[in-house]
Amino acid sequence: MQVAELINTIEEIAPLEAAAPWDISGLQVAALRHEVSSIAVCLDPTPHSIRQSFDLGAQFILSHHPLTLKPSLPTKLDAYHEVLRLLLRADVPLYAAHTSLDVNPRGPAGWLATDLKLDNLTVLEPVSPPDADGHILGYGLAGDLPHPQTVEHIIRALESILDLSTATLSGPPPGKIHRLAYCTGSGSSLLAAAHKAGAQLFITGDVKYHTALDAEIPLLDVGHHSLEEEMMRRMCHVLQQRAHGVAVHFVPSASPFRTVALS
Structure with a gap:
């Protein structure tokens, strides 16, 4: 499937023109590749989710949350830098359907x-x-x-x-x-x-x-994670029906909040 065709399919579900003015929905990281045969869908574009996506053979990653709401130079060796490094080295595009999906x-x-x-x-x-x-x-x-x-x-x-x-x-x-x-x-x-x-x-x-x-x-x-994790799972199912000839995988995640268990 052509990358441009896939993005059009996503934007039929998550209209980019309706995203909030403060948001950065859309293409987050470009790639040279023009065709993909495997997609990963996740909630957050964390280094862990990116690596899991690659383990599934993903050539395109769709997240809900943007890579960042305040783009900056990758001057620190942090998660932002690591995600950029992983994506650029693998030549895999990242797209975020944030408020455009909401x-x-x-x-x-x-x-x-x-x-x-x-x-x-x-x-x-x-x-x-x-x-x-x-x-x-x-x-x-x-x-x-x-x-x-x-x-x-x-x-x-x-x-x-x-x-x-x-x-x-x-x-x-x-x-x-x-x-x-x-x-x-x-x-x-x-x-x-x-x-x-x-x-x-x-x-x-x-x-x-x-x-x-x-x-x-x-x-x-x-919690922030709960409803949106399930929403992206459903988004994965929608793409499985619409992105013909492409393998679509869901990459699960856990909430960053944990209950306190005292012994």
């Missing part, structure tokens, strides 16, 4: 709404007017559950998919949940929008102390 609720960013069978969906922070089919690009989704559920029931459902070892619950005591909202990654700034959309529970990551203290609805912080 804003498409019809793509992998909508996976949790699909799994929980949410209906009557509302985008929390639109970034585009409705298209001809009425679809809107934007961050976060709110939707109605098939039937009212307790937060404990919802957490049990999430446990079968996500690592909730560092999850926390804040805000007022939850009752029965009819409608919930979520945003992958660090989405606590959308808490007010979730409340306005009628959500009785908001699921996201990276919740700060005062946000939790002032929350008007129950707030389930599952």
Whole structure:
């Protein structure tokens, strides 16, 4: 498959023109090669993920997070330098679908709404007017559950998919949940929008102390890694269906946060 064709396929799912102005979605590291037969998909372009990708024979790497949001000269022998060294030596391009993927609720960013069978969906922070089919690009989704559920029931459902070892619950005591909202990654700034959309529970990551203290609805912080790791796993499945004739591999990762276990 041509590299340009593959990038076009990615951008049909993660429209680059809809990425946030502060973001650096798109090609991160260019390469001389024009064709690829194997792709790796990962959450973070760390040296470990890059090496795992090479072990799988990857000739193109798609990550969610950019290599850096503040490009700089590789003057230090750090992870940034090592990733550049590995990619350039192997002549393997790196592409990041960051907020360009986050804003498409019809793509992998909508996976949790699909799994929980949410209906009557509302985008929390639109970034585009409705298209001809009425679809809107934007961050976060709110939707109605098939039937009212307790937060404990919802957490049990999430446990079968996500690592909730560092999850926390804040805000007022939850009752029965009819409608919930979520945003992958660090989405606590959308808490007010979730409340306005009628959500009785908001699921996201990276919740700060005062946000939790002032929350008007129950707030389930599952961590930055959890929802996005699964989103990229789903992105891998989408590419397996669309990138014909190319092997597509998922490179799993672990959250950098660990629970404290005292003996």
